[in-house]
Amino acid sequence: SQQGExxxxxxxxxxxxxxxxxxSYKTSINNLQWYRQNxxxxxxxxxxxxxxxxxxHSGRLRVTLDTSKKSSSLLIxxxxxxxxxxxxxxxxxxxxxxxxFGKGNQVVVIx
Amino acid sequence: NAGVTQTPKFQVLKTGQSMTLQCxxxxxxxxxxxxxxxxxxxxxxxxxxxxxxxxxxxxxPNGYNVSRSTTEDFPLRLLSAAPSQTSVYFCASSFGQxxxxxxxxFGPGTRLTVT
Numbered sequence: 001s002q003q004g005e006x007x008x009x010x011x012x013x014x015x016x017x018x019x020x021x022x023x024s025y026k027t028s029i030n031n032l033q034w035y036r037q038n039x040x041x042x043x044x045x046x047x048x049x050x051x052x053x054x055x056x057h058s059g060r061l062r063v064t065l066d067t068s069k070k071s072s073s074l075l076i077x078x079x080x081x082x083x084x085x086x087x088x089x090x091x092x093x094x095x096x097x098x099x100x101f102g103k104g105n106q107v108v109v110i111x
Numbered sequence: 112n113a114g115v116t117q118t119p120k121f122q123v124l125k126t127g128q129s130m131t132l133q134c135x136x137x138x139x140x141x142x143x144x145x146x147x148x149x150x151x152x153x154x155x156x157x158x159x160x161x162x163x164x165x166x167x168x169x170x171x172p173n174g175y176n177v178s179r180s181t182t183e184d185f186p187l188r189l190l191s192a193a194p195s196q197t198s199v200y201f202c203a204s205s206f207g208q209x210x211x212x213x214x215x216x217f218g219p220g221t222r223l224t225v226t
Contacts, residue, residue, distance in 0.1 A: 033214060033215075035217075040220075041219060041220070042115075042201055042217035042218055042219045042220050043154075043201065043203075043215075043217040044217070045214035045215065045216070048213075048214055088153065088154070090154075097142040097144075097159070097161065097205060097207040097213070098144075098156060098159060098169070099144075099156070099215060100156075101146075101153045101154040101155075102153055103151060103152065103153040104153055
């Protein structure tokens with residue numbers, strides 16, 4: 001079953017604006033990961049946040065995790081046209097390396 | 112490093128045909144997995160392996176077989192192709208150690224059409 005559920009599913013913004021995506025999940029997790037997929041390509045790992053972390057930064061990316069609400073958010077600051085892609089959250093359960101992916105957020109950054 | 116490679120990039124099969132999708136990684140990763148991606152469905156796990164000689168089923172294993180004779184290779188076999196198996200298939204690998212989960216590295220995908 002799908003563990004991650006992203007919201008909103010489609011986002012269109014102007015270059016330079018910030019983009020925020022949310023992800024909710026149902027069960028306790030080991031960690032949560034965000035991936036990017038450019039059209040027609042494989043997924044690329046962006047950031048991993050562990051269940052005992054609340055916030056993590058990587059360049060223009062900021063991820064938060066609220067385990068009490070079983071939700072995470074991905075913020076992309078100062079967006080660029082190259083950020084146009086689909087973004088997926090994926091949750092990892094304890095005890096194995098399996099990931100459960102959400103359905104993805106499509107982000108379009110207009111130059 | 113080539114990372115994760117997949118062949119072929121595109122394939123068209125007729126219903127009932129069989130074929131093998133190839134996946135190889137050169138990062139000495141223990142964990143490898145196969146996903147299928149369908150529009151609006153995200154990625155669904157088909158089969159995975161935690162090391163050579165060890166495989167297990169994922170969320171949607173029916174109609175697919177896997178084996179893992181080496182650390183590097185993890186082929187996916189379609190036994191008797193059906194139109195419902197039309198999809199994009201991704202192979203991924205990661206460093207796996209015990210209960211910890213790490214980032215996964217994805218191949219470029221194989222686009223399969225079954226007519």
